[in-house]
Amino acid sequence: MLLRCEYHVDSDLRFLSNLDMMHLMERALRRAHIPYALSEGFNPHLKMSLGTVLPVGLWGQKEYFDLELRIPMDPEIFKNNLNEHLPPTMGLNRVAIIDSHSPALMKVINSAAYCFVIDAPADRLEELSQRLLKASELIVRSRGKKKDQNKDLRAGIFKIEVNQNQEFVIMELWVSTGEPVNVRYDELIELLEHNGIAPGSLKDVYRSGNYIYHDAAFNTPLEKVK
Amino acid sequence: MKDRLFREVLPRVSKPARYTGGEVNMIIKDWDKADVKMVFAFPDVYEIGMSHIGGKILYGLVNERTPHLMERCFAPWPDMEAVMREQAVPLYSLESFRPLTDFDVVGFSMQYELSITNVLNMLDLAGIPLTSRERNAEHPLIVAGGPVAFNPEPFADYFDAFQIGDGEDLLPELLDVISRNRGASRATLLLALSGIAGVYVPMLYEPSYSSDGTIQEIKPRGEGIPARVRKRVVKSLDEAYYPEKPIVPYMTIVHDRAVLEVMRGCQRGCRFCQAGMVYRPLRERSLETLRKQAQAQLYSTGYEEISLASLSTLDYSGVDSLVHELVKEYGSQGIGVSLPSLRVDAFSIDLANEVQKVRKTTLTLAPEAGSQRMRDIINKNVSEEQLLEAAQAAFKSGWLAIKLYFMIGLPYEAEEDLDAILELLKKVKEVGSRFSRRPVEIRASIACFVPKAHTPFQWQPMNSPEELETKRRYMTRYRQKNIKLSFHDNRVSFLEGVIARGDRRLGPVIYKAWQLGCKFDGWSEYFDYGRWQEAFRQCGIDPNFYTTRERSRTEIFPWDIIDTGVGRAYLWRESEKAKDIALTDDCRANSCTGCGICPRFAVGLDLPDAGLVASQRPVFIMDEEQVD
Ligand code: SF4
Numbered sequence: 001m002l003l004r005c006e007y008h009v010d011s012d013l014r015f016l017s018n019l020d021m022m023h024l025m026e027r028a029l030r031r032a033h034i035p036y037a038l039s040e041g042f043n044p045h046l047k048m049s050l051g052t053v054l055p056v057g058l059w060g061q062k063e064y065f066d067l068e069l070r071i072p073m074d075p076e077i078f079k080n081n082l083n084e085h086l087p088p089t090m091g092l093n094r095v096a097i098i099d100s101h102s103p104a105l106m107k108v109i110n111s112a113a114y115c116f117v118i119d120a121p122a123d124r125l126e127e128l129s130q131r132l133l134k135a136s137e138l139i140v141r142s143r144g145k146k147k148d149q150n151k152d153l154r155a156g157i158f159k160i161e162v163n164q165n166q167e168f169v170i171m172e173l174w175v176s177t178g179e180p181v182n183v184r185y186d187e188l189i190e191l192l193e194h195n196g197i198a199p200g201s202l203k204d205v206y207r208s209g210n211y212i213y214h215d216a217a218f219n220t221p222l223e224k225v226k
Numbered sequence: 227m228k229d230r231l232f233r234e235v236l237p238r239v240s241k242p243a244r245y246t247g248g249e250v251n252m253i254i255k256d257w258d259k260a261d262v263k264m265v266f267a268f269p270d271v272y273e274i275g276m277s278h279i280g281g282k283i284l285y286g287l288v289n290e291r292t293p294h295l296m297e298r299c300f301a302p303w304p305d306m307e308a309v310m311r312e313q314a315v316p317l318y319s320l321e322s323f324r325p326l327t328d329f330d331v332v333g334f335s336m337q338y339e340l341s342i343t344n345v346l347n348m349l350d351l352a353g354i355p356l357t358s359r360e361r362n363a364e365h366p367l368i369v370a371g372g373p374v375a376f377n378p379e380p381f382a383d384y385f386d387a388f389q390i391g392d393g394e395d396l397l398p399e400l401l402d403v404i405s406r407n408r409g410a411s412r413a414t415l416l417l418a419l420s421g422i423a424g425v426y427v428p429m430l431y432e433p434s435y436s437s438d439g440t441i442q443e444i445k446p447r448g449e450g451i452p453a454r455v456r457k458r459v460v461k462s463l464d465e466a467y468y469p470e471k472p473i474v475p476y477m478t479i480v481h482d483r484a485v486l487e488v489m490r491g492c493q494r495g496c497r498f499c500q501a502g503m504v505y506r507p508l509r510e511r512s513l514e515t516l517r518k519q520a521q522a523q524l525y526s527t528g529y530e531e532i533s534l535a536s537l538s539t540l541d542y543s544g545v546d547s548l549v550h551e552l553v554k555e556y557g558s559q560g561i562g563v564s565l566p567s568l569r570v571d572a573f574s575i576d577l578a579n580e581v582q583k584v585r586k587t588t589l590t591l592a593p594e595a596g597s598q599r600m601r602d603i604i605n606k607n608v609s610e611e612q613l614l615e616a617a618q619a620a621f622k623s624g625w626l627a628i629k630l631y632f633m634i635g636l637p638y639e640a641e642e643d644l645d646a647i648l649e650l651l652k653k654v655k656e657v658g659s660r661f662s663r664r665p666v667e668i669r670a671s672i673a674c675f676v677p678k679a680h681t682p683f684q685w686q687p688m689n690s691p692e693e694l695e696t697k698r699r700y701m702t703r704y705r706q707k708n709i710k711l712s713f714h715d716n717r718v719s720f721l722e723g724v725i726a727r728g729d730r731r732l733g734p735v736i737y738k739a740w741q742l743g744c745k746f747d748g749w750s751e752y753f754d755y756g757r758w759q760e761a762f763r764q765c766g767i768d769p770n771f772y773t774t775r776e777r778s779r780t781e782i783f784p785w786d787i788i789d790t791g792v793g794r795a796y797l798w799r800e801s802e803k804a805k806d807i808a809l810t811d812d813c814r815a816n817s818c819t820g821c822g823i824c825p826r827f828a829v830g831l832d833l834p835d836a837g838l839v840a841s842q843r844p845v846f847i848m849d850e851e852q853v854d
Contacts, residue, residue, distance in 0.1 A: 011232065013476070015242035020476045027250070027474060027528030030559070044560045057237055085528070087250055203233075 001072040002100040005065050005079075006222055010089040011206075014059040022050065024087075025065065032085040034078065035071040051105035051210055051221065052112065052177055055185055062093065062209040064105050064221050096222055105221055110178040111158065111213035114185045116171045117204035118197060122164050125171050128195055129160035140190045144182060153191060156181035158213065168203055174211070174218060227315075228323045235313060239306045243477040244272035247298075247320030250474040251526060253289040254321045260295035262401040264288065264331040265319050265366075269344035270748070272300040276473065277481035279535060280372065281335055284393055286469030294401045297321035297329075301344045302351070304745070304752070310351060317352040326352035330404060332366045333397075334385070336374035339725040340718070340747035342381055345370075346740040349384075356737070358386045358429055363412045367404065371397075375426075376457075376504050377679040379784035380725050382428035383733035386412075387419050390788055391457030391504075392490070394466045396424045420451050424458035427451075431787065433730055439771060441729065441782045454789045459829050463490050463509040470522035474529070483531035483564065484523040486516050488548070492537040493814040493831065495821075496594070497605045497804055498633070500678035501537055503797075504790045506823045508814055512834040513544040513551075520552060524561060532556070533564040540569035540577065541814075543836035549577055567592075570608045575619035588669070589620050592631035596647030602807045603638055605800070610650065617654045621662040628654060628668055634697050635675040635689035635719075637804060644701055647672070651709050669710045672701070674719035678726050679785040680792065682800035688723045688773040691716045717755040721747070723773040729784035732772075735765045791823030 009021075016024070026046055029036050038044035051064035069078075075095040083091045118125060132138060135154060142151035156176035163170045171192075175183035185205060193199065211218040236242035257263070266285060268275030275281060281298075288296040297319035302310060310317070316325040326332055332354070334345050346356050349368065355361050361368070370381065371389035378388040389396050399422050407415045420427040430451050434442045446453060460466045468487065475482070491508040492501065511519075520532055532552060539545060552563045563581040568574040570591050578589060593613050595601045601608055617628060632647050651668050658666030674694050677683045689697070694716035702711060725732065738761035746752035762769050777783075779798060786794075796819075803810060813819045814831060824830045 012246065012248055014232070015236060015246055016476050017243075019478065020243060023478070023482075024250075024476060026530065030528035030530070030561075031525065038560050046560070056242075087248065089248065 001069045002098050002102065003067050003069060003073075003075060003078060004096050004098045004102075004105075004222060005067065005092050006094045006220070007063050007065070007090060007092045009054060009060045009063060011059045011204075012089040013087070014057055014206075017056050018050070018053045021054070022048070024090075028082060028085045029067075032081045034067075034082060035069055035073065037068040037070040049104055049106065051109050054207060058114075058185060058205055058207055060207040062220065063207070064109070064210060066098070066102075066105055068100070094222060108212050108224075109210045109221060110176065111174060111211040111218060112177050113172055113174045113208045113211070113218075114188060115204075115206050115208045116173070116188070116192060116197075116202060117165075117168045117206075118171055118192075119168050119201040119203055120197065122162055122169045125162045125169050128197075129162055129171065132157065132191070132195070133160060138191055140187045140194070143184050143186045151181070151187065153181060153183050153187060156183040159218075172208060174213075176213070177210075227318060227325075230313075231315065231318075231323070235306075235309050235315060238309050240303065241477065243475075244300065245302065245306060245320070246476075247323070249476055250528075251471045252321060252473050253285070254297075255289055255295035257295070257322060257324075260293065262294040262331060262405045263329045264294060264296045264333055264401065265299050265326055265329045266296050267299045267326070267332050267334045267345075267348060269301050269334055269336070269341035269348060270338075270746075271303055272475070273477065273479040275300045275335070276475050276479045278335065278337065279485055279487055280393065282469050282472045282485075283467065283487075284333075284397055286472070287394060287467045288397065288401065290469075291467060292398050292401060294398075294405070297324075299326060299332075299348070301341075301348055301746070307347070307351065317348055326366060327354060329366045331401070332368050333389075334368070334370045334372075336370045336372040336381075338748055339374055339380075339722050341374075342384070342725070342736055343740045343744045343747055345381075345384060346737065347745045357383045359383070361386065361412065363410070363415070367412075367415065369400070373501060373504065376500070376788055376790065377726065377728070377785035378426055378428060378788070379433075379730050380728035380732040380736065382730045383737070385428065386416060388426040388428070389458075390424050390426055390455055391790075392460040392466075393458070394460050396422070396458045400425060417448075417451075423456055426455040426788065428730075433784070441784060443782065444784070444787050454787055456789045456827070457504070457791065459507075459791070459823075459827055460490070460509070461829055462832055463487070464512050464515050464832070464834050468511075468515075468519055470519065471526040472523065474527045481533065482529075483533050484520070484527055484529040485533045485535050486519055486523070487511070487536060488516060488534050488539055488542045488545070489536045492541070494538060494541070494607065494812050495605050495800070495810050495819065497603070497682040497800055498594075498636070498675060498678070500681050503681050503792050503821075505537070506790075506792060506821060507829055507831050509832040510543055510834060510836070513548060516544075516548060517551065520556075524556065530560060531562045531564055533566055535566055537567075538569065539565055539567055540571075540574045543833055546577065549580055553580060570616050571612050572615045572619040575616050575623065578620075579623045587625075588627040588629050589625045590629045590631070591616060593650070594631060594633055595636060595643065596632060596645070596650045597643045599807060600636055600639065600643045600646070602809055603804045604636060605804070605810055607809065607812065610653075613650070614653060614657055617657045618661050621658045621660075621666060624662075626662065626664055626666055628658070628666070630654070630668070630670050632670055632672045633675045634672055634701075635694050637675075637683060637686045641700070644697060648701060648706070652706065655706075655709055665708065667708050667710070669712070671712050671714075672698075673714045674716045676719050676723045676726055679783065680788070680790050680797070682797045682804060684727065684783065684785075684797065685777045685779070685781075685801055687776050688720070689716075690770070690774050691720045694719070715750065715753065718747070718750075718753055720769070720773060721755070721758055724769045725772075727783070727785075728772050731767060735761045735767050738764055791821075791827045791829075793822035793826070796821045 047068035138153045159174040489510040491505040493508045742757040
């Protein structure tokens with residue numbers, strides 16, 4: 001049985017690497033006595049696949065993994081059991097049974113939303129987002145492949161929203177994580193800096209979600225499995 | 227503090243997960259309800275400190291079994307240190323993010339001589355005066371324990387008290403005494419501490435020196451202060467506390483697995499080995515206890531691997547059944563068993579095969595010396611035949627690389643002994659070519675022998691860095707295909723040698739070295755011999771006095787103040803036997819060889835599963851000279 005799980009990682013765990021996170025999950029699964037399936041062969045390992053890697057330094061509200069179970073389990077019971085054994089600083093939001101032939105998360109997720117918590121007036125950020133969306137190109141230094149070459153992010157920025165929270169303003173950017181361009185959060189920080197957001201006024205950054213972007217709609221991997 | 231760390235400090239440093247705490251099974255006790263507050267300080271990075279078994283024991287013990295509390299702190303890597311200094315962030319504990327100055331006690335775990343510069347650096351980062359003399363009741367009490375404390379004298383300036391030997395009973399007693407002396411002056415507290423068996427308070431002793439620089443006497447400074455401090459021994463390891471819910475770090479650490487301490491001590495009597503002498507007698511845990519501890523640890527941690535730790539795990543009475551049971555019980559869940567140290571024989575290889583069905587990459591064996599003559603001198607009871615049999619068994623069952631540990635600079639060493647290492651490597655390779663289907667790789671890790679306190683070789687001169695360098699060059703004068711030699715830095719070994727048998731006069735040198743910027747001296751990227759040389763020069767101390775000098779039979783050693791239970795007469799006898807190339811038996815396999823600890827400390831080998839317990843032990847040999 002294949003389960004798709006949506007989880008959150010709080011700010012306290014933002015410095016964990018992807019490998020650390022895998023270990024954390026595996027160990028929690030063992031502590032919770034979850035009947036996970038093991039791969040065949042001499043060196044069996046968990047059949048778990050994570051969605052796109054959460055960058056070190058960021059926390060996340062809606063991250064995903066798929067896990068295969070050896071013995072079927074009620075998703076609610078699974079969620080509650082595992083949550084009891086995860087650190088209080090992370091947990092499963094939702095779990096659903098999915099078709100065991102569903103395409104992998106890595107294949108379907110093509111978009112992410114990043115939130116930048118900024119100490120600046122909301123109207124100024126509102127104006128900035130309009131400007132960014134109207135620009136014909138948005139050049140930054142590439143942090144991914146082709147390191148340090150110029151990279152145009154424009155085609156990869158789908159949507160921007162600006163919301164006031166208690167203290168600061170949250171600027172949320174929906175971006176592409178595959179075609180036409182893979183937009184990284186650190187490249188977005190550079191873009192904001194180019195546009196007058198001083199590093200000191202950037203209070204926090206997190207990933208608010210991962211999506212399947214299709215026909216101008218953002219669906220979570222739980223809403224749209226195939 | 228925490229918020230600032232997470233926002234402003236940690237994003238700027240490498241491996242920030244070292245500094246966040248909050249791991250699974252971390253214990254945060256109520257600060258206001260806890261009695262004595264102690265922080266366990268490890269003078270190296272998190273991933274090394276968290277791998278250390280003694281720390282896990284004490285952390286669980288204090289927090290679960292006593293009214294006191296213990297939190298943790300590790301040495302920040304230099305990048306973190308720089309940001310902390312720049313931002314004026316004091317050294318803090320990982321549980322409650324409190325500065326170290328909030329604690330009553332800071333307890334350093336001293337596993338390695340050269341971590342002392344990190345101790346100084348950590349105290350400085352915490353804003354605590356470095357020397358015992360400068361501290362008073364306003365400051366935390368600074369204590370140390372661990373193997374290095376068996377020669378505490380070089381560090382006498384910096385620690386208020388040392389804990390000698392097993393900490394399971396000692397540490398709670400120490401914390402109780404601190405609690406009872408709350409509000410007392412530092413002098414009163416130190417006096418009270420010196421009354422605890424196993425506690426050495428250096429300030430209460432006064433050394434005097436002869437004209438040749440050797441020690442004349444180390445005298446207690448008053449009535450009622452013990453002339454010698456006896457190490458503490460846990461009589462029954464089986465009944466001793468062991469943590470069932472150890473912390474599971476988020477980041478990968480050096481030993482990232484559940485661990486069972488199957489036994490403590492070693493009775494083989496290798497003459498170079500300090501641990502083998504100071505942790506006597508041998509005590510084992512019963513299979514039943516280990517079974518329970520394995521289950522509890524695996525369930526509470528979710529680890530994918532469990533390791534059987536001790537000085538010589540293959541000597542554990544129940545090793546065969548334990549390994550088979552663990553593999554049977556947990557193998558199907560994808561949980562592996564690991565054996566950190568193998569004995570040089572075919573049985574060990576069989577057992578290694580049992581736990582390592584795949585991924586047979588590198589097997590590690592430690593013959594320590596190349597010639598039979600030298601192995602007899604050091605009392606390493608291994609024959610060439612056994613080693614080649616082990617190699618054959620390993621290659622036959624699919625291992626492709628063997629790593630062998632050797633030492634150079636051993637007592638009475640001649641060129642033939644160095645040749646013998648190379649010949650032995652060649653023979654192992656030949657066995658590999660004959661019995662393995664694929665080309666094999668032989669790696670030798672070659673350490674420099676450092677004579678240690680409380681061992682039969684404590685009288686031996688150490689080779690100078692120049693001599694060691696000549697030996698290295700000699701051994702590398704030609705290359706052999708598929709045999710790789712790697713040598714320890716002989717300057718690091720030399721410095722270890724200075725401190726290992728050093729005395730109080732090294733205190734200022736250590737201070738100077740730290741001032742000159744020495745830290746992380748065990749890390750090759752930070753070790754700076756030039757700075758140490760400068761420190762010796764400025765303090766007018768000749769390091770060779772502690773290393774290359776011959777010592778006479780009757781010389782009083784700085785570490786004589788510590789009574790490990792193993793008598794000096796026995797050590798001397800062993801030293802003479804080394805000269806005569808004579809072996810001494812294993813006191814478990816055969817009869818007591820008279821090291822003295824069992825009769826003197828009223829303890830015994832404790833082997834619950836070998837049908838042999840302390841009370842049934844036959845008569846012990848006792849030396850007249852050893853009775854004090
Ligand atoms: S006193 Fe005898 S039996 Fe006890 S540890 Fe020493 S040699 Fe072994």
